[in-house]
Amino acid sequence: MKKLLTAVLLSAVAVTPSVAAAPPFETPAPVAYLQDLSSGAILYAKDADRRMPPASMAKMMTAYVAFDLIKKGELKLDQKFQVRPETWQRWHGPAAGSTMFLSVNEQVSVDDLLKGIITLSGNDACVVLAEGVAGTEEAFTSLMNQRAKELGLTNSHFGTSNGWPDEGRTYVSARDLAKLASATIQNFPDLYKRFYSLESFTWGKTLGAGNDITQANRDPLLGRVAGADGLKTGHTEEAGYGFTGSAEQNGRRLVMVLAGLTSFNQRISESVRFMEWGFRAWRARPIAKKGKLVETADVQLGDSSTVGLIAPRDLTVTVPAGAATELAGTVVYQGPIKAPIKAGQHIADLVISSPGMEPQRLPLVAEKDVDEAGFFGRAWAGLMALFGA
Numbered sequence: 380m381k382k383l384l385t386a387v388l389l390s391a392v393a394v395t396p397s398v399a400a401a402p403p404f405e406t407p408a409p410v411a412y413l414q415d416l417s418s419g420a421i422l423y424a425k426d427a428d429r430r431m432p433p434a435s436m437a438k439m440m441t442a443y444v445a446f447d448l449i450k451k452g453e454l455k456l457d458q459k460f461q462v463r464p465e466t467w468q469r470w471h472g473p474a475a476g477s478t479m480f481l482s483v484n485e486q487v488s489v490d491d492l493l494k495g496i497i498t499l500s501g502n503d504a505c506v507v508l509a510e511g512v513a514g515t516e517e518a519f520t521s522l523m524n525q526r527a528k529e530l531g532l533t534n535s536h537f538g539t540s541n542g543w544p545d546e547g548r549t550y551v552s553a554r555d556l557a558k559l560a561s562a563t564i565q566n567f568p569d570l571y572k573r574f575y576s577l578e579s580f581t582w583g584k585t586l587g588a589g590n591d592i593t594q595a596n597r598d599p600l601l602g603r604v605a606g607a608d609g610l611k612t613g614h615t616e617e618a619g620y621g622f623t624g625s626a627e628q629n630g631r632r633l634v635m636v637l638a639g640l641t642s643f644n645q646r647i648s649e650s651v652r653f654m655e656w657g658f659r660a661w662r663a664r665p666i667a668k669k670g671k672l673v674e675t676a677d678v679q680l681g682d683s684s685t686v687g688l689i690a691p692r693d694l695t696v697t698v699p700a701g702a703a704t705e706l707a708g709t710v711v712y713q714g715p716i717k718a719p720i721k722a723g724q725h726i727a728d729l730v731i732s733s734p735g736m737e738p739q740r741l742p743l744v745a746e747k748d749v750d751e752a753g754f755f756g757r758a759w760a761g762l763m764a765l766f767g768a
Contacts, residue, residue, distance in 0.1 A: 401735055402660035402699050406649055409639035410621075412553035413657050416561055416632040418731075420697035420739045422657055426553070430534050431638055433551040434613030435477065435500045436623050437542030439559050440523045440535075442497055442574070445489065445508060446567040447526065456490040460511030462503075470503035476543065476615075479504040480583025480592050491582065498580040498596045500612065505541035516540050527555075530562050544615055553636040556623045560610050560634045564625060575609030576601065599647040600624045604654050612646070613638075620646040626654055631697075633657045663695040664704070666731065666741065673743055674710045676727055680752050681718030687746030688712075688727050694741045696731045707732045710743065720749040 404423055410431060413423040448454035462485045470478065479501030481487060487495075487507060495504030509519035516539065523537040532555040538548030564571050578601060583592040599622060600607035607626040614620045621638035635653050640646045667673055667690040675685045688710060698704040712727035720726065727743040 402656070404653075404656050404660070406637070406653060407640070407645070408637040408649055410553045410637070411653065412557050412636040413653060414557050414561070414634050415657070415661065415663075415697040416564070416634055417630060417663060418695055418697040418739045418741065420661075421737050422633075422661055422697065423653075424554070427636075428534055428552045428554055430550040430552055432544065432547075432549065432615065432618040433542050433556070434615040434618040434621060435502075435542045436551065436556055436611050436613035436621055437537060437539065437549060438496050438500065438505060438613075439556070439563065439611050439623065440527065440537055441505050441508065441519075441540045442493060443559060443563050443567075444519070444522050444526055445493060445512070446563065446570045448512065449489075449570065450567060454489060454512065456488065456493075458489050458511075459486040460489070460492065460507055461486055462507050463510065466503065466506050466510060470506055476502045476541075478502060481507060482583070493574050494577060494580045495582060497574045497611065498577045499582070499594045500597065502541040502543060505539075509540040527559075530558055532558060535559075542613060542615075544617055553638060556636045557634045560623050560625055560636075563610070564632070564634075571609065576607075578602070598622075598624065599650040600626060600654060603647075603651050607654070614643075614646075622646055622650050624650055624654060626658075628658055629663075631658070631663055660700055661697050662700040664698045664706075666690075666694040666696055666708075666729070669693050672746065673729060674727075676710075676712050677715035678720065678749050679715040679717045681720065681749040682752050683749050686716070686720055686726075686749050688743040689746045691723065691725070691742055691744045694729065696733070696739050696741075698733065704733050712743075718749045718751045720745045722747050 410429055411423060411425040412427040414421050462481045464483050467483045477500040479495030479499050481503045492504045492508045495501040506516055509516045513519040519540055520537050527535050534552035535555040536550055538545045577596060579593055579595045581591050581593040597612045604626050606628040609625050610623045612622045620640040623636045625634045637649055669690055669692050671690045672687050674688045676688055678684055678686050709730045710727055711730055716726050722745055724745045725742050726745050729741045729743055731739045
């Protein structure tokens with residue numbers, strides 16, 4: 380069911396006849412995507428659904444699976460897994476890419492493996508974690524693909540735990556990487572904060588002298604963009620240089636993806652420029668304060684025939700900075716909504732449209748509990764339905 384909300388929006392924002400075009404941006408990256416999570420607005424999309432090799436950005440899904448198991452209590456941060464000699468042999472040496480410098484038969488905690496995966500991009504750490512969790516890497520990638528399906532990643536498939544080239548079996552899209560990043564941030568905020576913004580991590584010893592090996596996080600935004608706190612770089616010869624990143628400033632969180640860049644330094648400069656453009660060229664525009672009644676929805680077989688739809692938080696839309704923008708809103712829900720309904724339950728969306736931009740979808744929740752109607756209430760509802768009332 381849809382209800383137009385011109386009156387509501389007129390009271391919430393100043394609607395003017397002028398329409399602001401999306402701020403211009405150009406990048407040499409073949410693939411680029413930028414979204415404002417606070418409003419859901421897509422600020423930039425360039426070939427965002429192209430299937431491409433993720434390189435080490437695939438490790439975001441490895442971490443997501445681990446975070447999910449930890450949240451469910453099926454995996455512990457202090458749980459230790461052993462580095463199998465076969466795994467060490469496969470992922471040891473310069474031909475094996477990025478490494479955590481694990482040792483044969485070493486017992487390593489999940490906590491340290493996740494730091495090795497996220498901060499150091501260790502291919503060896505991914506496989507040790509995968510084998511420890513699921514027995515084999517193949518079984519673990521099945522978990523990765525299950526989670527991808529649950530998250531609606533329609534252009535992604537994972538054939539390895541670390542994104543190593545595998546003749547095209549592993550692929551992602553920029554839009555899917557942004558969905559994965561968003562789900563990680565929203566579903567596991569504490570684990571995200573714990574692991575994704577580490578500037579460096581120390582593990583392993585140098586040959587001969589036996590000195591500690593400290594490696595820096597390759598995240599190009601850390602220390603360069605205010606509020607940056609993740610996520611993951613990737614690089615192989617076939618994929619080029621890529622990055623999925625996020626930063627939060629003044630309550631606005633942006634998620635970006637760049638892929639196919641030609642050098643390490645270009646990835647740094649383009650990532651910083653892209654994220655800074657997202658914060659500078661766009662602004663948040665208030666729509667409804669937390670708790671504001673936006674509309675009412677019809678209720679079926681409840682002790683009340685309607686329920687109020689309120690904002691669960693301060694709702695904003697993202698619009699071009701420095702210009703007035705015409706907005707229109709529609710409340711959308713599958714209705715009438717069947718009781719029982721709990722206060723705070725997400726039962727509708729406020730869809731904000733603006734010329735030149737994709738619609739922005741904001742959640743609305745039930746204002747109060749609505750219990751099921753009693754026997755006579757259900758009988759009366761059935762009678763009214765029979766006569767078309």
